[in-house]
Amino acid sequence: MKTNDFFEAMNDIDASLIERADNEVSVKKRRPMLKIAAIAASFILLIAGLAAVLPSLIGDGGEHTPGDAIVWDNVFDLFVPSKDSGFKIYEVTGLAEYSFSEIVSKKYEKYEIGNAFPLEKNDEFIGEKLDDIEARNGWRWNIDGKERDVVTVKAELYEIKGVSPDAAVAVKYLEKGGSQTTEHFYAAVNTEYECTTLSDIFDDLNAAVHMEISKEALAREYAFGSNVGGIEKYRMNDGVPADICKLILGLDADAEPVGRYEGVDAKIHGCENMLRFTFAMNSAGRMINMLYVFDNGYIAIQGIGEGYTLFNVGVENTDAVFEMLKDGSKLVTVIPTDPDGDGLVEETTTVVNEAANE
Amino acid sequence: MDDLKIIELYFARDEEALHKSEEKYGKYCKAIAKNILSSDEDAEEIFNDTLLGAWNSIPPEEPRSLKVYLGTLARNISFDRYRKMTAEKRGGCEVSLCIEEAEEFLADTVSVADEYEKREFSKFLNGFLHSLPGRECDIFVRRYFYCDSTADIAKRFALKESNVLVILSRTRKKLKNELKKGGYTL
Numbered sequence: 001m002k003t004n005d006f007f008e009a010m011n012d013i014d015a016s017l018i019e020r021a022d023n024e025v026s027v028k029k030r031r032p033m034l035k036i037a038a039i040a041a042s043f044i045l046l047i048a049g050l051a052a053v054l055p056s057l058i059g060d061g062g063e064h065t066p067g068d069a070i071v072w073d074n075v076f077d078l079f080v081p082s083k084d085s086g087f088k089i090y091e092v093t094g095l096a097e098y099s100f101s102e103i104v105s106k107k108y109e110k111y112e113i114g115n116a117f118p119l120e121k122n123d124e125f126i127g128e129k130l131d132d133i134e135a136r137n138g139w140r141w142n143i144d145g146k147e148r149d150v151v152t153v154k155a156e157l158y159e160i161k162g163v164s165p166d167a168a169v170a171v172k173y174l175e176k177g178g179s180q181t182t183e184h185f186y187a188a189v190n191t192e193y194e195c196t197t198l199s200d201i202f203d204d205l206n207a208a209v210h211m212e213i214s215k216e217a218l219a220r221e222y223a224f225g226s227n228v229g230g231i232e233k234y235r236m237n238d239g240v241p242a243d244i245c246k247l248i249l250g251l252d253a254d255a256e257p258v259g260r261y262e263g264v265d266a267k268i269h270g271c272e273n274m275l276r277f278t279f280a281m282n283s284a285g286r287m288i289n290m291l292y293v294f295d296n297g298y299i300a301i302q303g304i305g306e307g308y309t310l311f312n313v314g315v316e317n318t319d320a321v322f323e324m325l326k327d328g329s330k331l332v333t334v335i336p337t338d339p340d341g342d343g344l345v346e347e348t349t350t351v352v353n354e355a356a357n358e
Numbered sequence: 359m360d361d362l363k364i365i366e367l368y369f370a371r372d373e374e375a376l377h378k379s380e381e382k383y384g385k386y387c388k389a390i391a392k393n394i395l396s397s398d399e400d401a402e403e404i405f406n407d408t409l410l411g412a413w414n415s416i417p418p419e420e421p422r423s424l425k426v427y428l429g430t431l432a433r434n435i436s437f438d439r440y441r442k443m444t445a446e447k448r449g450g451c452e453v454s455l456c457i458e459e460a461e462e463f464l465a466d467t468v469s470v471a472d473e474y475e476k477r478e479f480s481k482f483l484n485g486f487l488h489s490l491p492g493r494e495c496d497i498f499v500r501r502y503f504y505c506d507s508t509a510d511i512a513k514r515f516a517l518k519e520s521n522v523l524v525i526l527s528r529t530r531k532k533l534k535n536e537l538k539k540g541g542y543t544l
Contacts (some may be wrong), residue, residue: 001467001542004441005479010503011434012480015426017487021499022386022425226397 099178103171103188104152105133113171116184125184126170137177151177158185166190216217271296295319361424368416376409383425387432393505394436394453395428395443404439408432433503450473459526460502463534467542479542486536490529495524498529 101113113135117125122285138150160170170185180186275293292300359378367375384405391404411431421427440453470479487495497515500506508526512519537543 001464001470001479003457003464005470006460006464006477006483007437007457007477009480009483010499011430012477013484013487013499013503015423015497017431017484017499018426018503019423020492021496021503022429231403 024344029077100139101135101137101171101173101178101186103133103155104136105131107131108133108157108188109171111169111188113186113188113191116181116186117170119184122185125161125316127155129158131157131167132168133157133171133179135173137180138174139178149178153177153180157188160187192258271298359403364422364424365416368412369420374412378407379412379424383428386425387428390429390432390504393437393507394433396414396452398441400436404432404436411435433505444509452507455507456502460534461503463530463537465538469513472498482536482542486533490532492531497525501526514536 066164103109103111103113132153133155135155136150139148139155153173155171155173155175157165158170158172159165160168161168168187168189171188172185173180173182176182272292273295295299359382359480361382364378365512366374367378387408388398388405390399391401391408392398395401395404405513408428408431412428415431416427419427437453470476487498490498493515497511500511500514506514507520508522511517512522515522517525
């Protein structure tokens, strides 16, 4: 059958269907977000423990750039288990610590430091030195803002080729502090610069590999992580290409990008338990939005932009994560139901082992 | 003015019928055309052709729903225009994505060459759509009749775009299964 035949047949569908689809809809409220619970002190140990396991899963243990804002989401965007599957979700929410860096020199205090340029791009993008500055680097918890190991370090500012220094510059640290390296150049964008013109800034940098992502949003991603409004535009795109995930996570594994959800059911089929990690860090101390660990050897990382990347890390690794979390954390089951059979899932949350955490 | 009165104007060959049609359904028809052709200018032209089409066909046609009649005309004319425009090159607009999606689930299906087969397939498709849960059906119609983008559908139904993609994907899968059951596959 030709596609024309299908689209012609669509023209002949009942008028009632055409009219109904054009009516204003009253929609039911989506499932409520689970509240992110306050976490017992023991959970910090859990994070630390997880960081010990995760290097073998998702990172190289190297230093990295500041973390991203957290985006709550739901695994049912990935797939919907059948009602009778007995599928359980272990919910783990918590806090995380991320590395930060802020320019203290007055002239540039409105510049926000973000991600690093890939080292191999330095020659291509980094221009003349502009200034000497100082930056305040350290580690900060995401919930209460508590800081540790804060140091003031010397740094240099460089021009980004083809970019007005009024809009963005590159920072190179001369001293260690936080997780920043002294090798990389980090993008720093003037938060008071007119945003609409940012779309041109990183054209050359991004056009070749990130066709699907709006350039302005990606420029902001380079610069800010997801800390500012530009990310909203980014999130409107469908999924995040694997190379973006790699970029964000410092990941160099065999990634199976899962942008449009096709095929995910098959990969996850057969697993009975899933661990949903809301605030997670990779081995480099960088937060990622969500980490799903399935008991059949797969993990899915939801990066910025609501895209998922699925990794096959082996059952032994996912088992190890399950074991560790079951021993030391508060776990709840989230029972998914699809009462209307319409593919939208409601969640019923039941704490099953609260006592184990007390 | 209600539809019946507008249709009476068509029957009376009163050009006011065109003004009233534009007033009431201009935006609706242009939105359909714009979804397919991605151009305000084209949408405007398509709407003029739609009015001409309505003027020439009513009477003898006496549509039960003027809105659907004009919308369907606009969609038909837009698709014709789209085919002409893209005879050499496709891409760039929403409808090309819709077509790609359709190509996927129509792979390995038999042709419906003559009028009888086309009518039968229309009946089959209607039956399939009526069998779907309401919202699933509406989303499918928004996508493949109105050629709405998934982002627009998400907005309309207050869903996340990812949910819309999942729902559409499942519906396509269902349709593919039904095509198989209905003997439409090779």
